[in-house]
Amino acid sequence: MPGFDHPQDAVVITGTSSGIGAATARYLHERGYFVFAGIRQQQQADALTASVGRDANLLPVVLDVTRQDDIVRATEIVQATLSARGLRLAGLVNNAADEHLGPVEVLSLEVFRREIEVGYLGAVAVTKAFLPMLRSAAGRIINMSSVNGRCTFKYHATTCATKYAIEAFSDALRMEVRPWGMHVSIIEPGPIDTPLMREKLVEEFTRKLAEYPQDQLNLYFKDFAAAIQHVEAFVERISVPPRGPLDKLRRLINGQGWLHSPLDVARVIEQALTSRRPKTRYLIGTQAKLIHAARRLLSDRAFDRVLGEKVFDF
Numbered sequence: 043m044p045g046f047d048h049p050q051d052a053v054v055i056t057g058t059s060s061g062i063g064a065a066t067a068r069y070l071h072e073r074g075y076f077v078f079a080g081i082r083q084q085q086q087a088d089a090l091t092a093s094v095g096r097d098a099n100l101l102p103v104v105l106d107v108t109r110q111d112d113i114v115r116a117t118e119i120v121q122a123t124l125s126a127r128g129l130r131l132a133g134l135v136n137n138a139a140d141e142h143l144g145p146v147e148v149l150s151l152e153v154f155r156r157e158i159e160v161g162y163l164g165a166v167a168v169t170k171a172f173l174p175m176l177r178s179a180a181g182r183i184i185n186m187s188s189v190n191g192r193c194t195f196k197y198h199a200t201t202c203a204t205k206y207a208i209e210a211f212s213d214a215l216r217m218e219v220r221p222w223g224m225h226v227s228i229i230e231p232g233p234i235d236t237p238l239m240r241e242k243l244v245e246e247f248t249r250k251l252a253e254y255p256q257d258q259l260n261l262y263f264k265d266f267a268a269a270i271q272h273v274e275a276f277v278e279r280i281s282v283p284p285r286g287p288l289d290k291l292r293r294l295i296n297g298q299g300w301l302h303s304p305l306d307v308a309r310v311i312e313q314a315l316t317s318r319r320p321k322t323r324y325l326i327g328t329q330a331k332l333i334h335a336a337r338r339l340l341s342d343r344a345f346d347r348v349l350g351e352k353v354f355d356f
């Protein structure tokens with residue numbers, strides 16, 4: 043039980059209000075880490091602390107990763123708590139993201155800016171702020187990418203560009219911090235059962251994309267109303283857990299996937315925090331591994347046709 047072997051270990055996690063961030067905060071807390079849970083709203087902070095029984099070893103910290111004043115205040119709180127409790131900062135998990143889907147021509151430039159601002163520049167700013175504390179503990183930096191950080195899909199220009207940026211940033215940083223015994227790992231999950239894959243994907247199509255001019259949407263979706271129904275059906279299908287290995291195989295052959303639990307990601311994050319030889323990249327889930335293998339085997343154009351254009355063909 044690595045967390046319990048290191049009772050002085052603390053971690054900072056961004057974006058812990060829901061999904062993978064919330065699951066990771068609860069899991070690492072359960073494993074004995076002191077968790078600084080970066081969160082944007084008090085109500086969400088209350089819900090997270092209530093979910094762990096208001097234990098003093100999970101401290102919500104107001105942290106919008108696009109706000110420098112939040113970042114400065116968070117570092118002060120973390121530093122003071124580490125000193126007061128005799129803890130070391132064993133890790134930083136850059137998890138926060140604000141993802142959007144849609145055709146490049148249709149999405150506004152603001153959407154592209156926002157996604158990079160949160161998912162990439164936010165991670166850079168938080169990392170820079172915590173680096174001195176991490177260095178003094180030979181701590182680890184764990185950056186949340188995705189299989190989208192290695193393969194590109196239709197309607198995923200903003201998300202994939204953000205994740206590709208996280209990958210390059212992580213690779214450069216890994217080389218730079220090695221002299222201090224530090225390590226940087228990249229987490230690359232396939233589809234995970236979180237609000238992002240359920241409500242937000244549907245909301246994106248039903249509300250956000252629908253706000254764009256109909257004639258622009260018509261260029262990409264023959265029938266936008268039908269596309270919404272396809273998205274809803276897609277989310278419903280992948281939300282049903284596979285009934286066993288045969289069902290998994292059938293779904294893979296049919297090009298239908300399934301969602302993995304956020305807990306699977308949390309466990310991998312713990313491995314990246316504690317392993318003697320942490321990997322540079324952790325691909326999570328059968329689908330992510332297969333998609334990545336296909337990307338390596340196929341030419342750009344073949345990948346486009348076989349997977350890139352098909353997976354989200356609404």
Ligand SMILES: NC(=O)c1ccc[n+]([C@@H]2O[C@H](COP(=O)([O-])OP(=O)(O)OC[C@H]3O[C@@H](n4cnc5c(N)ncnc54)[C@H](OP(=O)(O)O)[C@@H]3O)[C@@H](O)[C@H]2O)c1
Binds near residue numbers: 105108186231232242
């Ligand atoms: N779900 C998947 O299938 C999947 C697959 C691969 C990778 N990922 C990655 O996993 C990470 C977590 O995603 P998720 O699926 O758990 O989605 P999620 O439930 O939507 O979580 C996103 C988190 O980021 C936070 N956030 C958004 N903007 C922020 C900002 N400006 N500052 C700080 N926090 C902010 C959100 O907080 P608010 O509630 O305040 O908005 C939320 O806590 C992301 O990096 C995502 O790209 C997810």
